[in-house]
């Protein structure tokens with residue numbers, strides 16, 4: 001699963017704190033609330049340029 005910013009469609013950074021997940025857009029430099037996060041199935045997106053994150 002990939003999470004995208006609803007404003008700029010950039011991949012979000014997922015921060016896990018105290019069992020909660022926060023989604024941060026480095027582009028907009030803001031938190032994105034869970035309800036606004038755009039979810040993408042991994043199979044639906046093409047590999048991002050620059051290489052895949054392995055984890």
Ligand SMILES: [Zn+2]
Pocket residue numbers: 005006007008009010025026027028029
């Ligand atoms: Zn953004």
